[in-house]
Amino acid sequence: MITTITLNPAIDRTIVVDECTLGKVHRIKSSREDIGGKGINVAKVINLLKGDTTAIGFLGYENKNKIEAFLHQEKIQADFIHIHDRTRVNTKVVDLKHRTTTEFNESGFRIHKDHIEQIKQKVVDYAKSSDYMIFSGSMPEGCPMGLYKELIALVKGDTRVVLDADGALLREGVKASPFLIKPNIHELQNTFGIKVESIRDIVKGALDIVTTFRIQWVLVSMGKDGSILVSRNKILLAKPIKVDVKSSVGAGDSMLGGFIYSYSREEDPMKALKDGTVCGTLAVTKEGTQLFNLEQVKAMQSKVIINDVSQHYLHD
Numbered sequence: 001m002i003t004t005i006t007l008n009p010a011i012d013r014t015i016v017v018d019e020c021t022l023g024k025v026h027r028i029k030s031s032r033e034d035i036g037g038k039g040i041n042v043a044k045v046i047n048l049l050k051g052d053t054t055a056i057g058f059l060g061y062e063n064k065n066k067i068e069a070f071l072h073q074e075k076i077q078a079d080f081i082h083i084h085d086r087t088r089v090n091t092k093v094v095d096l097k098h099r100t101t102t103e104f105n106e107s108g109f110r111i112h113k114d115h116i117e118q119i120k121q122k123v124v125d126y127a128k129s130s131d132y133m134i135f136s137g138s139m140p141e142g143c144p145m146g147l148y149k150e151l152i153a154l155v156k157g158d159t160r161v162v163l164d165a166d167g168a169l170l171r172e173g174v175k176a177s178p179f180l181i182k183p184n185i186h187e188l189q190n191t192f193g194i195k196v197e198s199i200r201d202i203v204k205g206a207l208d209i210v211t212t213f214r215i216q217w218v219l220v221s222m223g224k225d226g227s228i229l230v231s232r233n234k235i236l237l238a239k240p241i242k243v244d245v246k247s248s249v250g251a252g253d254s255m256l257g258g259f260i261y262s263y264s265r266e267e268d269p270m271k272a273l274k275d276g277t278v279c280g281t282l283a284v285t286k287e288g289t290q291l292f293n294l295e296q297v298k299a300m301q302s303k304v305i306i307n308d309v310s311q312h313y314l315h316d
């Protein structure tokens, strides 16, 4: 089973406008709401691919019905700890003219000491039946910056751990040596101060992380430029696929879901990167964080090109 942990879930409200200008009144062309939060998005994709997954974490009690109804409708197994507050609403503004998405993410509910003890216990319990545990996203107020590090250290002996976070959460989290991390290039630059001007810079920076923190895989996503998968002795480059972009929100989560689902079945990094690329690419063709379907996944497979560039970067 693959367990995803979302400590700060969200309802994603996507608003589409012709053009977004600071200080101006905007007429909304269309809007939609999706259930979000990085770990929940990852679980949605694994579930779509027919993988065995459970989503755990915290959920606000006040608007829990919306989220639980969706999870139920999609038949996603979930086991959240309820907080007596509301789950945040994150607003994503799509600007049609400039083809950009601007995100306004709330900080989320406030967590107390006893909630932290509860989540530690739940994570430890789930680790026993999980092949992989994926920790994704920001933390709500009240969580210590080292919480991912602590949780990873608690379960590492029982399961393979994946971390998708940024800033101090990632900087601390890597110290517990997760199996895989998935920074995008901005997170790589801002969190570790790595230069990201060329593929060579990115590979070098990712290799430093692999050796310094004893991490097996660093999956660097580069948005419209594709991605790079780096380990001590293998480097794979996924070429981007040209698509009509509707919203980039959740592309990284979909990529991670596709990658880990595939890797958990075959342990073939080339195939996993291919499947991850398919899911990440399809995600950007959808408005908001709505899901694609299995037919689209199959149709996209033949378009992905993965190059093994290990010789080029490891032996010079």
Ligand SMILES: Nc1ncnc2c1ncn2[C@@H]1O[C@H](COP(=O)(O)OP(=O)(O)OP(=O)(O)O)[C@@H](O)[C@H]1O
Pocket (backbone or CB within 6 Å): 183, 184, 185, 220, 221, 222, 223, 224, 225, 226, 227, 240, 241, 242, 243, 245, 248, 249, 250, 251, 252, 253, 254, 255, 277, 279, 280, 281, 284
């Ligand atoms: N504009 C795009 N065109 C084609 N593919 C894209 C585009 N944006 C993203 N992708 C695909 O999705 C993958 C993940 O995207 P990205 O690097 O934006 O993740 P991210 O920054 O973690 O996203 P998020 O935080 O919004 O979930 C990319 O590696 C690429 O395969």
Ligand SMILES: O=P(O)(O)OC[C@@]1(O)O[C@H](CO)[C@@H](O)[C@@H]1O
Pocket (backbone or CB within 6 Å): 008, 010, 011, 012, 035, 036, 037, 038, 041, 090, 103, 105, 136, 137, 138, 139, 249, 250, 251, 252, 253, 289
């Ligand atoms: O505020 P965080 O936790 O960093 O990110 C939350 C979020 O932007 O991430 C998902 C897309 O990756 C969205 O569903 C959600 O709104």
